[in-house]
Amino acid sequence: MNELLTTVDWSRWQFAMTAIFHWLFVPLTLGLSVIVAVMESIYLKTGDSRWLKTTKFWMTLLAINFAVGVASGIILEFEFGTNWSNYSWFVGDIFGAPLAIEGILAFFLEATFGAVMFFGWGKVSPKFHLLSTWLTAIGASISALWILVANAWMQYPTGMEFDPVQMRNVMANFWDLFSGVAVNKFFHAVFSGWALAGVFVIAVSAVFLLCNSNRDFAIRSIKTSGWIGLAGLLLCMYTGDGSAVEVTRTQPMKLAAMEGLYQGSEGQSIVAFGIINPDKRYDNDEPPFLFEISIPKGLSILARHDMDAFVPGINDIIDGYDMVDGQPVNTVSYAERIVRGRDAQKAIRDFGQGLREADSVQMEKAESVLAENYKYFGYGYFNSPGEAVPPVALTFYAFHAMVILGSYFLLYYIVALLLAYRAEAWLTHSRWLHVVAILSAPLMWICSEAGWIVAEVGRQPWTVQDLLPVNAAISDIPASSVMVTFWIFAIIFTLLLCAETSIMINWIRKATHTDIEK
Numbered sequence: 001m002n003e004l005l006t007t008v009d010w011s012r013w014q015f016a017m018t019a020i021f022h023w024l025f026v027p028l029t030l031g032l033s034v035i036v037a038v039m040e041s042i043y044l045k046t047g048d049s050r051w052l053k054t055t056k057f058w059m060t061l062l063a064i065n066f067a068v069g070v071a072s073g074i075i076l077e078f079e080f081g082t083n084w085s086n087y088s089w090f091v092g093d094i095f096g097a098p099l100a101i102e103g104i105l106a107f108f109l110e111a112t113f114g115a116v117m118f119f120g121w122g123k124v125s126p127k128f129h130l131l132s133t134w135l136t137a138i139g140a141s142i143s144a145l146w147i148l149v150a151n152a153w154m155q156y157p158t159g160m161e162f163d164p165v166q167m168r169n170v171m172a173n174f175w176d177l178f179s180g181v182a183v184n185k186f187f188h189a190v191f192s193g194w195a196l197a198g199v200f201v202i203a204v205s206a207v208f209l210l211c212n213s214n215r216d217f218a219i220r221s222i223k224t225s226g227w228i229g230l231a232g233l234l235l236c237m238y239t240g241d242g243s244a245v246e247v248t249r250t251q252p253m254k255l256a257a258m259e260g261l262y263q264g265s266e267g268q269s270i271v272a273f274g275i276i277n278p279d280k281r282y283d284n285d286e287p288p289f290l291f292e293i294s295i296p297k298g299l300s301i302l303a304r305h306d307m308d309a310f311v312p313g314i315n316d317i318i319d320g321y322d323m324v325d326g327q328p329v330n331t332v333s334y335a336e337r338i339v340r341g342r343d344a345q346k347a348i349r350d351f352g353q354g355l356r357e358a359d360s361v362q363m364e365k366a367e368s369v370l371a372e373n374y375k376y377f378g379y380g381y382f383n384s385p386g387e388a389v390p391p392v393a394l395t396f397y398a399f400h401a402m403v404i405l406g407s408y409f410l411l412y413y414i415v416a417l418l419l420a421y422r423a424e425a426w427l428t429h430s431r432w433l434h435v436v437a438i439l440s441a442p443l444m445w446i447c448s449e450a451g452w453i454v455a456e457v458g459r460q461p462w463t464v465q466d467l468l469p470v471n472a473a474i475s476d477i478p479a480s481s482v483m484v485t486f487w488i489f490a491i492i493f494t495l496l497l498c499a500e501t502s503i504m505i506n507w508i509r510k511a512t513h514t515d516i517e518k
Contacts, residue, residue, distance in 0.1 A: 006479035008471050011083040014486040018076045019456070020449060021493040025069030025500075027448050030144060030190055031197025031232065032062045033137035035225050040133050042224075044126055053516050054217055056121070058201065059133075061504055063118050068500045072493060083482060087463050087473035093170045094160045095150050098177065102146035109139035144193075145186050152182035154464050155455070156250040162374055164351040164367060169467075181246045185455075188239040191232040192448055195409065198229015199444040202416055204508055206437035213512040215428055222420045222427075230413040237406065241302070248303040248311070251465060252322075253388070254458035256314045257395040259299055260288050264313040266323065270298030273400065276393040282314050282386055314392070318385045332376070334385035341380025344373040378467045390460040398453035405447035412440060 036059050043051035077099065080088050088095075116124060116132035124132070153159070159176025160169045202225055205218035247255050255261075260276055261268070274292035297307040304311065310323035320333030332340070347370040354362030382388055416437070419427040427433060459465060463473040 010482040022072040027193035027196040030193030037133045037137045085475040091169045098146040098150040106143035148186045149182045152185045156181040184242040191236040194232025198225040201225035203438045203441035206434040210434040211512040226417045257390045257392045258399040260396045261313040264311045264316045266310045267297045267308050268299040268311040269294040337376040337379040340373040340376040344377040345380045395458040398450040402450040
C-alpha cells in the first residue's frame with residue numbers, strides 16, 4: 001500500500017508539473033496568433049509597410065513559443081498511457097475520441113498553414129498568406145477545443161455508459177461531450193489566452209519604450225493588443241460567470257473549496273480576501289478563517305444568480321443537504337455514496353463471475369444493482385467522507401489569486417489604452433509605467449496558472465468526477481520509475497523554458513538596436 005501511495009503521489013506531481021509547464025506556452029499561442037492575424041489584416045487593408053514589419057516581428061515570437069508548446073504537449077498526452085493506464089483503459093473510449101480528433105484535424109491544420117504563415121512570405125499571394133495566418137490561429141483554438149472537451153468530460157462525465165462485459169466505459173452519445181461545462185471551459189480558456197497575450201505584447205512594447213527605441217511600433221502594438229486583450233479579459237469574466245454556475249450544478253464540492261465554505265446559508269456571502277485556518281477540517285469545530293473580508297450575498301449571486309439562494313458548504317454536501325427555492329432538499333450523503341459505490345463494485349464482480357459461469361440470472365441481477373448504483377462507483381474506493389474533500393487551502397488561494405489579478409488586469413488594460421490614445425507622450429516617456437507594464441507580465445501567467453489549479457486541484461481526489469479516483473487510475477509501475485522520469489522531465493522542461501526565454505530576449509534586444517520599420 002505504501003508503494004501504491006508513493007506511485008500515486010509521484011504520478012500526480014509529474015502530471016501537474018507537465019501540465020503547468022505546458023500551460024506556460026498554450027495561452028500565449030492562442031492569443032498571440034490572433035493578434036498577429038489582426039495586424040496582418042490591417043497591413044493587407046492599408047498597404048502600410050510598417051504594419052508588415054510589425055506583423056513579422058510578433059510572428060517570430062509566436063513561432064518560438066509555438067514550437068516549444070508543441071514539444072511539451074506531446075509529453076503530456078503520452079503520460080496518460082505511461083502513468084495512468086488504468087484510467088486510459090477504463091474511460092479511453094470516451095476520453096480518447098476528442099484527443100484523436102485534435103491530432104487528426106486541428107494539429108494538421110496548425111502544422112500545414114503554420115508552415116505557410118512562418119515561411120511563406122513572398123512565396124504565396126498576400127491574401128493566401130493572410131488566410132493561412134487566420135487558419136493557424138483558428139487551428140490553435142480548435143486544438144484547444146478538443147483538449148478542453150476531454151478535460152471538461154473529466155469534470156462532468158456524460159455521453160457514456162458502462163459495459164460490464166468489457167469492464168470499461170464506452171461512448172453512448174458523442175455530442176453529449178459538448179456540455180455546458182465544456183462550452184464554458186473552452187471559451188474561458190481561449191479568451192484568457194487573448195488577455196495573456198495582450199499583456200505580453202504590451203510588456204515587450206514597454207521594453208522598446210524604456211530603451212527609447214521604435215516608439216511608433218511600440219504604441220501601435222500597444223493599441224492593437226490592448227483592444228484584443230481587453231476584449232479577451234471581459235469575455236473571460238463573462239464565461240467565468242457561466243463556469244461558476246456550471247460548477248455549482250456539477251461540482252458543488254469544488255465550489256465550496258474555492259470559497260473555504262463549510263456551512264452554507266441562504267444569501268451566502270463571498271470572501272473577497274481571507275486567510276484559511278490550517279487546523280480546520282470538515283469534522284471539527286474550528287473556524288474556517290483566521291481572517292476574512294466578505295461581500296454580503298456575493299456567493300449566492302455568483303453561484304445561482306439569486307442573492308437569497310442557498311449555497312451548500314462542504315459539511316452540507318457531505319451530509320446530503322441542499323436547499324432549492326427555500327425548501328430543504330435531501331441529496332445523497334457521502335456515507336451513503338460510499339456504501340452504494342461498493343455495491344456497484346460488487347455488482348461488477350458478480351457480473352463477471354456470472355459471465356464466466358454462464359449464469360444469466362446472476363448477470364441480470366448484477367446489472368440491475370449496477371444500474372442503480374453505478375453513478376457512485378468511485379466512492380467505493382474511499383473509507384471515509386473526508387477522503388473526497390479536495391485540498392481546500394490551495395483551491396481557495398488559487399481561486400482568489402485568479403480573481404484579484406483578473407480585476408487588476410481589467411484596470412491595467414483600461415489605463416494602457418487611455419494612455420496610448422490620450423496621453424501618448426506621457427506613456428512614451430514615463431519610465432515607471434514601462435517598469436510596471438514589464439513586471440505585470442509574470443503576474444498574468446500566475447493568474448492563468450491559478451485558473452488551472454482551481455480546475456484540477458478543486459476536482460481532487462478524482463481523475464473523473466465521482467467515477468474514478470486517482471488511486472484507482474494509475475499504472476502498475478514502481479514509484480522509482482515515476483521519480484526518475486519526473487526529474488528528467490523537470491530538467492527538460494526547464495531547459496526548454498530557459499531556451500525559449502533566451503531566444504525571445506535576444507530577438508527583442510536585437511530589435512531594440514535596429515529600426516524595425518525600415
